[in-house]
Amino acid sequence: xxxxxxxxxxxxxxxxxxxxxxxxxxxxxxxxxxxxxxxxxxxxxxxxxxxxxxxxxxxxxxxxxxxxxxxxxxxxxxxxxxxxxxxxxxxxxxxxxxxxxxxxxxxxxxxxxxx
Amino acid sequence: xxxxxxxxxxxxxxxxxxxxxxxxxxxxxxxxxxxxxxxxxxxxxxxxxxxxxxxxxxxxxxxxxxxxxxxxxxxxxxxxxxxxxxxxxxxxxxxxxxxxxxxxxxxxxxxxxxxxxxxxxxxxxxxxxxxxxxxx
Numbered sequence: 001x002x003x004x005x006x007x008x009x010x011x012x013x014x015x016x017x018x019x020x021x022x023x024x025x026x027x028x029x030x031x032x033x034x035x036x037x038x039x040x041x042x043x044x045x046x047x048x049x050x051x052x053x054x055x056x057x058x059x060x061x062x063x064x065x066x067x068x069x070x071x072x073x074x075x076x077x078x079x080x081x082x083x084x085x086x087x088x089x090x091x092x093x094x095x096x097x098x099x100x101x102x103x104x105x106x107x108x109x110x111x112x113x114x115x
Numbered sequence: 116x117x118x119x120x121x122x123x124x125x126x127x128x129x130x131x132x133x134x135x136x137x138x139x140x141x142x143x144x145x146x147x148x149x150x151x152x153x154x155x156x157x158x159x160x161x162x163x164x165x166x167x168x169x170x171x172x173x174x175x176x177x178x179x180x181x182x183x184x185x186x187x188x189x190x191x192x193x194x195x196x197x198x199x200x201x202x203x204x205x206x207x208x209x210x211x212x213x214x215x216x217x218x219x220x221x222x223x224x225x226x227x228x229x230x231x232x233x234x235x236x237x238x239x240x241x242x243x244x245x246x247x248x249x250x251x
Binding site: 014024025026060062063064066067069070079087091095096097098099100 | 126129131132153157160161164209210215216217218219220221222224225228
């Protein structure tokens with residue numbers, strides 16, 4: 001079974017990726033990287049990552065979030081985070097990445113922030 | 116007498132999951148709770164990933180040695196690789212503004228954050244030994 005599954009849906013011009021599982025070294029990180037690359041290739045550069053069902057993330061997964069953020073920004077887009085679990089929020093605080101990412105607790109506010 | 120378990124892992128990424136599973140089993144066997152196990156899980160994953168990637172450089176002829184011990188008051192975990200060793204002081208601080216957007220370099224920060232002590236030793240006969248402890 002894959003470490004992570006990613007479902008894609010469109011909310012206006014924002015692409016929401018609903019992630020479920022673990023984002024860890026190896027398959028989990030690669031799956032996220034490939035999903036972001038594909039979206040950018042399709043010209044979709046307003047991306048909201050829904051992490052509400054991500055139960056676990058390691059430093060490689062955190063690094064992949066950062067890589068995704070910079071890749072999207074490089075294409076003139078924006079990547080934001082939705083529904084951080086307490087554990088992920090703690091890891092982003094430890095790494096001082098809460099100062100980098102825009103994070104949201106509710107989807108409506110997150111979507112509105114892109115406009 | 117402390118509970119002790121020792122393992123030898125291959126130098127491949129799958130060993131990271133295996134190490135986490137072994138740590139989980141050991142921690143449960145000595146009665147540790149979910150929050151404690153989460154901390155140990157993160158630390159063992161980061162240290163074994165470093166040993167496989169940066170220490171042994173995926174060389175299948177070199178193993179990663181993993182040791183768990185528990186005294187009933189303190190959990191201890193040792194990870195040893197057979198690489199060239201390194202000076203932990205030379206690792207850039209990933210929380211410095213200039214490093215925030217780098218994609219790697221946060222594993223040691225996690226180990227230091229989730230364990231009480233983390234000691235690094237270049238073994239006289241080669242390789243790096245990382246010893247971590249966490250009080251119950």
